[in-house]
Amino acid sequence: MTLFTKIRRALGIDTRQADYTYQQDPRFGNVAASRVADTWIKTTCGYCSVGCGMLVGVKDGKAVAVRGNPDHPVNLGKLCPKGLSEHHILEAPGRAKQPLLRKNGKLVPVSWDEALNALVENFTSVQQRYGKDALGVVGTGQLLTEEFYTLGKLVQLGFGSRNHDGNTTLCMASAVAGYKLSFGSDGPPGSYADMEHADVVILIGANIADNHPILCHRLEKQSTLGQARTLIVVDPRVTKTAMMADLHLPVKPRSDIALINGIAHILIREGLIDRDYIDRHTTGFEDFAAFVKAFTPEHVAAVTGLSEESILRTALLYGNAKAGFIGWTMGVNHSTQGAVTVTAINNLALITGNLGRTGAAPFSITGQCNAMGTRESGFTSSLPGYRKFDNAEDRAELAGLWKIDAGRIPSARGLAYPDIIEAAVSGKIKALWFIATNPAVSFPNYSVLEQALRSVEFLVVQDGFHPTSTSEFAHLVLPAAIWGEKEGTYTNSERRISKVNAIVTPPGEARPDFDIFLDIAARLGVKDELYPGWHTTHDAFQEWQRVSAGRMCDYSPYTWQQIEDQGGVQWGGTSLYRDGVFAHSDGKARLTTVPCLPFSEQPNEEFSLILNTGRTVEHWHTRTKTSQVAMLESMVPNAWLEMNPVDAAALELRPHDRVTVASRRGSVKNLELRITGIVAPGQVFMPFHFPETNSNRVTFGDFDPISREPNFKQCAVRVEKFFLTAHAKRSSAHAVGDPAANQAL
Secondary structure, three states, X not given: OOHHHHHXXXXXXXXXXXXXXXXXXXXXXXXXXXXXXXXXXXXXXXXXXXOOEEEEEEEOOEEEEEEEOOOOOOOOOOOOHHHHOHXXXXXXXXXXXXXXXXXXXXXXXXXXXXXXXXHHHHHHHHHHHHOHHHEEEEEOOOOOHHHHHHHHHHHHHHHOOOOEEEHHHHOOHHHHHHHHHHHOOOOOOOOOOHHHHOOEEEEEOOOHHHHOHHHHHHHHOOOOOOOOOEEEEEOOOOOHHHHHOOEEEOOOOOOHHHHHHHHHHHHHHOOOOOHHHHHHHEEOHHHHHHHHOOOOHHHHHHHHOOOHHHXXXXXXXXXXXXXXXEEEOHHHHOOOOHHHHHHHHHHHHHHHOOOOEOOEEEEEOOOEOOHHHHHHHOOOOOEOOOEOOOOHHHHHHHHHHHOOOHHHOOOOOOOOHHHHHHHHHHOOOOEEEEEOOOXXXXXXXXXXXXXXXXXXXXXXXXXXXXXXXXXXXXXXXXXXXXXXXXOEEEEOOOOEEEEEOOOOOOOOOOEOHHHHHHHHHHHHOOHHHHOOOOOOHHHHHHHHHHHHOOOOOOOOOOOHHHHHHOOOEEOOOOOOOOOOOOOOOOOOEEOOOOOOOOOOOOOOOOOOEEEEEEOOOOOOOOOOOHHHOHHHHHHOOOOEEEEOHHHHHHOOOOOOOEEEEEOOOOEXXXXXXXXXXXXXXXXXXXXXXXXXHOHHHOOOOOEOOOOOOEOOOOEEEEEEEOOOOHHXXXXXXXXXXXXXXXXXX
């Protein structure tokens, strides 16, 4: 805005009439002139895993508006704030537009030829000197299914490194591992519609009002079973979702396993189990029943901090439900016991027969827009199509489909994401490639991550945005197309495959990830072998159809056109395991005994508070995208810390004080304090989106031994008042344009 315009507005001469002129849109009627579109293009949202259908309006080659698709079965025309503003990221100021290569310590623009030659030369040089597995690659649930499938073949068969994982390990690996332990395979058994059909819904560690807001509309509908639905929310914090609940269970941090086992104890004691289902479809019941005998209401109350009455009420509600639904997200998964907590939830569904029928399911609500698609198609924790690395028949089948020697396919998975980072620190991995992820903000225990980024010989960051906290460490930055600039599919939490369409062309020299992968394969000399005749992502989709045919995640019956016309299609139908046959060799599900162990970093006199972290509805992960959207950034420009009034009084802190949060590993300074009963005494909460106040400077690097998912929560901290130094005050004032500070500097 010019000075002249500011003066005109201050004087009331400029009323911004031109900005608020309305015109007639041929499809949607009277709308702001700036939002009138020539065409409306169907696509799927590229943020979270809900998978909302949307219409993007395009005029003169630019995206000018977004609306929810009223015909899409997931969202029926509704969108959250991120979806409603998603088109703004396509012309965001922070977009990466040209390849950058570090020369003499600085990132400088180079051609694509020089950039990709540098990538191939450095990666292959590292592998020649240190072995194939000296290369580590971390992809993302933001990629199209077709792109992730292509990347898996490139890393494992092209470069020959086993060390390939996705950033979904930071959010959904425990759900994957838990499903495999209980049922023999990944794959959420239920659907969103189950929340409408169930008469009892239990949400554990799932603040869907902030994280998956469109799903809240499912809870607002009357149960189709003809009776009122009861919503039970299990969460240490009084979240927005807890405020919607009929019953909120504010468990002590990491005591959810005790609660789940206690519910199982009551169900068995009261005879509220389906013994016929147990006998026909499960193994391990006798050991399980004997194990949960110790989880009496009295014992569980002592561990969880809940009343015996609320524990009993919850168990009786679920046990007497016609259809009981249990959903969870990161409050369960982000734990060193995440995978087994999932199996404990699955136990409840199995012993009551709440599985394989409408309204009844244990259901993990996924994180990213295509976390499911990458789980199914990737070469990460399993082979494509939910095949197993250690199964010779699975490897032989893939080798036949790909016309390669089966010996080239690894017989064991490589390192998981956190182990890739640790291997970089120890010197076993010498080159890293991050694709559409920002670990310098999202990875726990920042100091270890920073050491890894500085230790490797060659670091490549491929992203749609630059600079990011991670790309600033890079030796090579590759500018990639993002949502709205490429075509393919995403698969959402309910296994619904949805079409994603290109709306505009990528800015500058940015290219789709798929094209980058094929170009690298050509330089490696493996393009014709691994991707015969491929030119577009549709070629990758057609091969993926053949690879997935006959598997649980079977894409073969559906064309892209069918997927688009139907608003997405669910592989496996609305419910998995309707026949009670599971993916274990004997066809039966496993009941698992799960001890409730204390979290590893208990508070003490020096670090007396327990830190919890989470998301807000306005922002997405590390704000790489949403910080560039003025509407979202203005809503929530900064992080904050929530503290209970009891603790604030003890520390002599007042609302809006600036505070520092410190742990054994580091500190986060200059946070706004919010004193609120939302958090319990002894606990504090902060959002993790903000690089400037990065919560992962204090979190610690403990990981689930099965899933390798980080324990982002239950971190022991102390909170103290923050004091700005004189220099910091001047710098802060200068940053916001204080004239006096500018003069002083």
